[in-house]
Amino acid sequence: MHKHISQSALTDLLKWEGQTCLSLYMPMERSFPDREQNPVRYKNLLRQLSEQLGDDANAQTRQSLQQFEALLNDASLWNKPRGGLAVLASGNEFRVFVLQQSVPEQVRVDRQPYLQPLLRISQTDGHFQLLSLTRDKVRLFEGNQDSLEEVELHEAVPRNLEQALGTELTPKDQSGQPGGHSNAAEKAGGMTMHEAGGGGKQAEIDIDRERYFRAVDKSIIEHHSRSIPLILAALPRNQAAFRALSHNQQLLAEGVALDPALLDVATLRQHCDEIMTRRYNAWLDGLLERYGAAQGTGLTCQDLNEIGQGAVAGRVSLLLVESGRKVPGVVNSNTGAVDLYPAEEGSTDNGADVLDQLIPQALRNGAEVVVVSPGVMPTEAGVAAVFRF
CATH class of the missing domain: 3.30.1330.30 (Ribosomal protein L30/S12)
Structure with missing residues (x-):
């Protein structure tokens, strides 16, 4: 029942025209005991919504109001609140959006749904996935500027290099750097020995890394990637190697070029928020430049x-x-x-x-x-x- 804002969800709401549309928005408190007031605030807004309907309420809108009231019994909604809540109804349609961002209190009765808050959040909440990648551990997170939560990986996603390659992994007692580049390769601009025409144990380790990254990339695309940006957290040399072979269309050019094993979740979220903020500002600047350029035409x-x-x-x-x-x-x-x-x-x-x-x-x-x-x-x-x- 609870939905996330997406382009398809907004497109669906645009079809709600010609019938009475009910829209309710409210901020939600996340921490105890303040969150105990969320259902009380919702009841007050629901009363305002009913008052706005007044004598215009028909059988269909009364049924919609009953669906609004039924949410008061939804324990998952009130026990794990997010930043805000949007509830919209029209005819036989009923949508509940759990929002990461807070929204001002608002109730509307109109011939179309009230979309401005949802539209703004969809453009600014910076929803993303974060792939944390080291030799020893693969982790996936999802979040935005307010929160970052780890995602349980599908069984097909290798958890580390050894699991990805199994018995085909180059033995650890062979020479070469665990990160995948020898000192000579780094001095040559990051080119691996096998790429330069050389060979030996380091080249085998580099090949292991590439096969590992390909396996991770393929399984993340197949089982986890959605139409939201993917940020890579990995050491610089692994950033370059992963991007060189990745087919993930959501992977951003900018990543967290640090060892994710040394960063806690809060620090990772902060780095990702900075990336998403720069991305949003660049997008907005482009729109304003587009408007400015059109002024002379x-x-x-x-x-x-x-x-x-x-x-x-x-x-x-x-x-x-x-x-x-x-x-x-x-x-x-x-x-x-x-x-x-x-x-x-x-x-x-x-x-x-x-x-x-x-x-x-x-x-x-x-x-x-x-x-x-x-x-x-x-x-x-x-x-x-x-x-x-």
Whole structure:
């Protein structure tokens, strides 16, 4: 029942249109005794959700509310809380997302799910896998900026070099460095002796290492890799050797080039967080450069009405939305025309927010939508778009 945010999950939520959609977000306390308040907070938000429905509740939405209420009996949800919780329902659909990051309290009743928090987390939580690799031990972790947990390896994954090669392993009493490179090879720029046309015992040890790494790479791809980045933690010479033969499409070019046997989990997570932060910043810088480059072509826009019409027509290529910004109003789902509410009448408590309505419209028509912090937003309007034409 509990899901992780993925592109396929977000794509699925975009299909929820035309029926009443219920959205509930809440932060969760992880430590005892504060976590005992999580169900209480959830009950309060559930009451607010019911009040927003009011007289509009029909048989289907009442059934959805019963599913919300049933979560109070889900011991796995409350006994092992994460950073936040998102619960969404529409028609016969019901989704529960356990979030690594905290989210502000929010309940919405609208004709579409409230996606901005999920979209932002999917872009910034830095979910990754970490492969810790030494001669003596293979370990796999999964985590993000907040946590790193070891994954139980499939039985097909070799736990170390000896298990990978068995009786074919070069005996330990042969000369050569355990790490796989002789001093002469290191002076030659890391090229192994057999690559240089030489031979001998060191070359056999280098071959052992390559076969070991191939076995690890193949089994990790087959049994563990998913559509999230893979970071390699290994000594520099092993980083180069593993990358030279790896076929894992998720393996990042930057790794933790230290001996993982000497690092605790907290230190490993810190190094990985630094890598993922640099990766995210580079990605965001690229998007902002893309917007800046388009400004001289007449294909950028910050007018809500024009962006709304462009989103419905499929003209929007990139949509930047300011995190936490609310613009009271409605977007016509057929034309994209935006009707802003006067400030004294506007209230986003009922989900009538223009930016939240623009996001699914743009996504459904192939736009790249990015939720950015206020300090990064290139306009004062809370929204910016790059048009295709």
